[in-house]
Amino acid sequence: MKRSNLLLSIIVMCSAGAAAQNLPYQNADLPAEQRAEDLLGRLTLDEKAKLMMNGSPAIPRLGIPQFDWWSEALHGVGRNGLSTTFPSCIGMAASFDDELLERIYSAISDEARAKNTAQKRKGKVGKYQGLSFWTPTINIFRDPRWGRGQESYGEDPYMNSRMGQAVVRGLQGPEGHKYRKLLACAKHFAVHSGPEKTRHSLDIESLSPRDLWETYLPAFKDLVQKAGVQEVMCAYQRFEGEPCCGSNRLLQQILRDQWGFDGLVVSDCGAIGDFWRPGRHGVSKDAAAASAKAVISGTDVECGSNYKSLPEAVRAGEISEEQINVSVKRLLKARFELGELDPDSLVEWTKIPESVVNCDAHKQLALQMAREQMVLLQNRGNLLPLDKDAGRIMVMGPNAADSVMMWGIYFGQPAHTVTVMEGIEAKLGTKVKYAKGCEITEITDTRSLFGDFVTPDGKPGMEARFWNNTRMEGKPVVETRYTSALQFDNGGNTAFAPGVELTNFTASFRGSFTARQDGRVFINYVNDDGIRLIVNGDTVANRWMAEEMRNNKRELKVKAGQKYDIQLDYMQLADGATLQFNVETIEPTTPAEVVAKAADADVVIFVGGISPDLEREEAKVNKPGFDNGDRTSIELPQAQRDILKALHEAGKKIVLVNCSGSAVALTPETETCYAILQAWYAGEQGGHAVADVLFGDYNPGGKLPVTFYRDDSQLPPFDDYSMKGRTYRYFGGEPLFPFGFGMSYTEFELGKPEYDKKAGKITVSVTNTGRRDGTEVVQAYMRNTADTEGPAKTLRGFCRVELKAGETKAVAIDFPRESFEGWDAATNTMRVVPGNYELMVGTSSADKDLQKIQVTID
Incomplete structure (x- = not known):
């Protein structure tokens, strides 16, 4: 090539390269x-x-670049390693605090952006590591049996709207910026709201x-x-x-x-x-x-x-x-x-440092929300708050020392989770007597040994390796470690770990424990498809094939001081994938034996309820009262009822801390228990929040975002999507605890509410007439008096107000003309129908807690 032609070629190539960098x-x-x-x-x-x-x-x-649209942030960055885990969404709805909720989701979006930026610099952004977050869930929690209702903000359209808007603002970032923070x-x-089995x-x-x-x-x-x-x-x-x-x-x-x-x-x-x-x-x-x-x-x-x-x-x-x-x-x-x-x-947004992930400020937000979402349902004889005489208190219940329960569903991995037991002991500054008493649905005395496991290199837990093939060949796509009992399920297309495929993969878990005493332990594992269990080099189970779901329990005789090496291999082929694994001591017991353990206690704090292992998306493990992640009964499981009844008959004063993502029918418990605290799934700081409420360092102010029914008989058929007979808006019976209900350690009194039509505001004075500082949630409902087919009332506004003892504040709730919008059967549209309306202002949706204002809309 001639020099002139070569020079021309170089110029053309450089020009093409420059143009390639300046395409529109x-x-x-x-x-x-x-x-x-x-x-x-x-x-x-x-x-x-x-x-x-x-x-x-x-x-x-x-x-x-590579991009994955699927990331989760239901109540914290999910399924992507370390993050701050906030309370479940249904719990956060109980705070009636959308301002705090927006701050929380702004913190979540900070963590999400920081983690994404760090991942981009590693050269690959996979599932759960992107900038598109599939939340919030704003479906109506129309039936308490729906296992995924805990993802929503309750049974009311306005509540889901207002809280959902706060989530969106927090995630997507403020207006006026060149780039969005997240989607x-x-x-x-x-x-959409169940049943899971037929969806x-x-x-x-x-x-x-x-x-x-x-x-x-x-x-x-x-x-x-x-x-x-x-x-x-x-x-x-x-x-x-x-x-x-x-x-x-x-x-x-x-x-x-x-x-x-x-x-x-x-x-x-x-x-x-x-x-x-x-x-x-x-x-x-x-x-x-x-x-x-x-x-x-x-x-x-x-x-x-x-x-x-x-x-x-x-x-x-x-x-x-x-x-x-x-x-x-x-x-x-x-x-x-x-x-x-x-x-x-x-x-x-790429300037947000990775140090924000699970930082102290975010932990404090998790604690603040965990406190605000606590709902005091009963306090007979003003048993609460308890004094701090630890000698007369005992802690019991299947959820008292369970950290994973606190995470709810669609969770991340906090650096540390404060269990209720841990929170109580930290509050009292001493060890507290404890006995689990029973499981969620069974009366057995069970202790997990997973906390005793160490990896082959001496770290706590079990090491794990995953391959995206069924032969466990080549370099693992993921190498990690687990410090809590293994709980995996690909329901809802959930990967076992970021980078692991949904099907046709294998995994191997290794760890060891040293027996504390002679006796028996049980290796419990639930799986579909292939499983191989090796103990001290001996293969004790080997079913390496396509199979349906199997529940397995193997007894292992152990000697004190002896080390036991465990290797668990798993192969998943197609469709649903489930793997659960734990090593436990399990002993049958009776209510009388449980009561005997509390012989010296005057007060029993029983931390019970249900579990996100049982109520969630397409759960594969079924227990009495649960089916495929939904509930077949809203009653408290009978095993817990039997224990509570026995403790009551023994003269114990019981404080029930109910952990759940949905309404539980607690009718018998209002008789057997002095106090009932609804704690939901309270997140990584939940144990501190429960202790703060029980011992009076925080005055509860949460309100129910769902109706608590008396029993199963009050529910229509689960698969009927008609609203007739459902939620506080259409339920004609007497609930156990109504929507919007929640007690305090102080008392509040509302003045006469007034409505200014021109300004579009309801005003009312609120006075704390008690001796403690506290928070009240003033609620405003609306009803079209001529609409006999419509809801009995429907929420249209609320306002949290903090008051010192003896203090009075004027509260203003926005109530513009559009708040009167409802269904117009004459035109088959949603519109503001002229006519007479009732505004109802008070402290719950119950008629006895509301004052009425008559309003005419032209």
Whole structure:
């Protein structure tokens, strides 16, 4: 080549390289939509399909990095290692404190951004490590049997709306910034609340327009129009014959045409496969047809892998590439708005240091919320607060020393979790007598030995290695360590660990313990598919094959001082995956023997209730009263009732700390127990919060975000989505504890409320007439007096007010004209119908706790 030609070639190459760095989509000064339009035109059809799946691979030729749309932040960054674990959502709703909730989700988004930035610098961002977070859940908790109700903010549309908006603001960051902090996601659109067992085939076909528009849709509308949520997740089941992720009515007519939503619709995980898989919805013939149907209906991103067949669907004429482009442009725009394709130096959120993760300030937020969400349900004889004479107190119950229970579901890994037992001992500064007494559903004396385990290199717990193959070959994709009993389940498409596939993987766990005394221990494990158990080099179980779920218990005779090496290997092939493992001492016992252990105690703090192992998404382990993650009964399990009854008959004063993610029917317990504290699943600082309340260092002010019914007989059929007879808005009976109820260690008195129609405000004075400082939640309800088919009352405002003993404050609650909106049967629309209304202002939804104002709306 001549020198002149060589020089010309170099100039051309350099010019091409410079141009490649200045293409419109690479220009951070251009609007995100313009950049998305430019990049869209440079993608092949196959590349577009890959970008539309939650695990989107990198496209190096265009400089597009790997991106995963699936991350969790239900009540803390979930499934991604160390993070701050806040109380369950249903518990946080009990605080009636949306200002604190927004601060908490701002802290969560700080941790999420910091962890993502650190991961990007490692060169790979996988599942649960991204910037798109699939929360909040704003479905109506219409039935206490739904195992996932704990993910929501209760049974009231206004409550779910107001708390959900706070979550979105905290996650997505304040307005006025060039880049969004994260993407939040309102889920599950729109009519979804169990049963878990039938969600992949259920058709909700006879819902009244009133229930749809007045109960199930308002929170979603508000998050779209008021909070600007950027993602909406469509639900599993069918609505009026069409899968929600393939419903033109839900995703086009309502969400986009009526509400003006311009963000992304993502599918629930595996929902597109439900279109065509045998025994499910059966509306499509195969994955290609299902994918085409979903995209045309408006589902932009699939959690799953069906969308890889979209090119096939285009070739078959089931969808056009232009229709696919609509979704791809939306998702590209969202990624540009995150700054995810721009240098970190331009994106302010990448400056958040990794030191914020589980920092002291965030732990204090977790403690503050854990305190605020405690609901005092009963305090007979003013037993609480207890004095700090530890000698007369004993702690019992299956949840007293359980740290994992405190995390609820969809959790992260805090550096340390304060159990209720630990919180009480820290409060009293001494050891406290303790006996577990029973399990959640069984009267046995059980002690876990997992806390005695050490890894082969001497660290606490068991080491774990995972391979994304079924032969345990090659370098593990994950190497980690577990210090709590193993609890894995891929229900809801949950990976066992970040980077591990949902199917066709293997794992190996190794650790050892030294026996404290001669006797028997039990190795308990639950698994599907392959399992291999090796003890001190001997293979004692080896079923390396495809199998259904199996519950296993193996007895091991041990000698004091002897070391026992345990290796557990697991292979998962297809469909559901479950693995649980623990080593325990288990002895049968009786209520009389349990009572004997409390012989010297005057007061028994019994920490019971239920467990997130049993009430959650598609739980595989079933116990009496539970089925597939839902509850078949809302009664407190009989084993606990028998223990409480025996303690009561022995003359013990019982304080029941009820831990649950849903309402528990505690009718007998109001007789056997002096005091009842609803503690929910209280997060990593929950033990301190419980102790603060029990011993009077914090005055409880939480209120119930759900109705506590008396017993199972008060519930309609679980699979009936009609609101008739459900929640405080339509329930005609007498509940055990009403929505909005919660006691205090002081007393409050409300003055006469007044309504200023012009200003759109309710004003009322609140006085703390007791001797302790405390917090009251003033609640405002509305009813259209002419609407005999409508709700008896519906929440439209609330305000937390902190008062010192003897103090009076004036409280103002916003109540604009739109607060009178309701269903108008005459026009089949939601609107403010002129006429007479009742405003009800008070301290719970019970009529006796409310004062009424008559209002006429023109």
